[in-house]
Amino acid sequence: MASVTSINPYTGSKITDYKLHTKKEVSDLLEKAKQRFESWKSVPYTKKKKLMQAAAAELTKNKKEYAETMVAEMGKPIQQAMAEIEKCAWVCEYYADTAEKHLANEIIDTDASKSYVAYEPMGVVLAVMPWNYPYWQVFRFAAPALMAGNIGVLKHASNVFGCALNIQKIFERAGFPEHCFTTLLASSDAIAPVLENPIVKAVTLTGSGPAGAAVAEKAGSQIKKSVLELGGNNALIVMEDCDIEATVATCVQARFQNTGQSCIAGKRLLVAASIAEEFIEQLVVAVRELKSGDPAEEDTFIGTLARTDLAEDLEQQVNNSIAAGATLLLGGKRQGAYYEPTLVKDVTPKMAMFAEETFGPALSITTFKNIEEAITLSNTSKFGLGVSLFTEDVEAAEKFVSQFEEGAVFINELVKSDPRLPFGGVKESGYGRELSAHGIREFCNRKTVYIK
CATH class of the missing domain: 3.40.309.10 (Aldehyde Dehydrogenase; Chain A, domain 2)
Incomplete structure (x- = not known):
């Protein structure tokens, strides 16, 4: 079975080996994510709010534990690592408080008796994330996605698999139902087959230009929504x-x-x-x-x-x-x-x-x-x-x-x-927006409803 060795960049010493999921294991996890979506999409905001607040509390309570994994895996100084965990708690609290307002039906005056835009979840969303902010990059996707009723599946950078597993653990400790958020231990080669799976409805990627172009091309060939947050200068x-x-x-x-x-x-x-x-x-x-x-x-x-x-x-x-x-x-x-x-x-x-x-x-x-x-x-x-x-x-x-x-x-x-503010770029820095009302709506079906 294929595996990845995690190395501490400061000491050069081995941290541990991670066994990669097999193709069948990935397929099974996606199927379970699909099944979870069927119930999760109709969970009321009051329930989701309590769970997301619990995730924020878990991050705050055990921030040193989660920060230390970051320090070991990618060398982030400990004070900055703990600040990153605190920011993740903030985004959880923000969407716990605002998701219902951001996704409320938007009434539009037309010649109809009633017309409005409804924001509905898309389903299972794949997140392909980098190592440099191994928690924040994920939580700024996961918090709005889960509050909107979507399911998150994470393919993280291979040098921060410990952080990736911690993120799944955080949601589980907070009480989220199993498979609301799943970490795939997989290589970059596994991304294309996952995107080809009809269970996955959209993808968000933060990373390099070449990685973004490859994922966007594959998503486009499948007619699937993509959001890219790429490089900057x-x-x-x-x-x-x-x-x-x-x-x-x-x-x-x-x-x-x-x-x-x-x-x-x-x-x-x-x-x-x-x-x-x-x-x-x-x-x-x-x-x-x-x-x-x-x-x-x-x-x-x-x-x-x-x-x-x-x-x-x-x-x-x-x-x-x-x-x-x-x-x-x-x-x-x-x-x-x-x-x-x-x-x-x-x-x-x-x-x-x-x-x-x-x-x-x-x-x-x-x-x-x-x-x-x-x-x-x-x-x-x-x-x-x-x-x-x-x-x-x-x-x-x-x-x-x-x-x-x-x-x-x-x-x-x-x-x-x-x-509270939309985040994203133009030109080769990508497209789409994360955070704020704009971010939570990226992976929603903006459904027009017209009643006469």
Whole structure:
């Protein structure tokens, strides 16, 4: 029987082996998910609300237990890991409180005696999820999907199978009926057959562009709904009238939290030429002070990357940019899966660190003369997930919002996901939305009802 070995990226030691589900086991689990849907879809909101609140309570009660699995499997620093678990509890509480309102019949005035839109669950939804936020990426799908009456089936990244099994355990401990949420221990090769199974009605994927394209192609061939949340190359635009001290702090958090392994991280720092020298000087000091080390220690901010090959990829992007004329200000060294916090200035749009997504603790720095040039630089990307703009003149900044080719514009804040706001991108950052009312309706049949 095929298996996957889980390796701790910080110690390099083996955690455990996971036996992959066989084709028959996957088929049986999907059948059980289908059967569960028949009863789950009609469970009243009051009952689902209590269960989702119980899931939030379970996350809060045992957050250290769940966080420690994250630390071991993908190297996330423990304080950031526990914050991720707390955010998962928040999204459970949010949808427990709001799902009924978001999915209430929407009355539309027409020539009918009565006409409205009803939001009904689709059925079994497959979630293909990445390792970088191994709980949050799943819960921001699972909480709304289950509250809407759907069934969740998870195919998680193979290096975080422990987290994947924990998520199933959380729902079971909360009292959800068996097979409301199921984790498949399967390789990437198993995704296509699962999508071909008529039991699966839709798919959501968070991950790389190639993975998203492959899943979307397969879903399209089956005429099945898909939502894609893919890569990002967010710009941090620093205007000359910004609060420098506050902006430096926010930019450091935006780039280096989760050891830089985030699709919505600020990866390209665009700073006004008139303040560039002062801003970069303060930035170097702040980044130099970030503590690297054992992710299990509470004061560690920078851990390892999730795998050595990821650190090697980042190292090559930095080295290629320097070879093309960029200037290394700080860092640039790798040891195994660890890559030290790195700053590189004089980066141009043709260099790897600008044109490609960098997934790790390395920030490129480019200067601009005016807001028009900054917008052009920001939009010079195949991605369109989000952008941050830092300025004291908020009223003027808001006038430029429509010029950014992004799914989100944040002024004086890093780009982040919030259960109350829709989350997603444009261009090669994907399509569809997660979170808020928009997210819970993605996997609903928006049924028109007309009565005369």
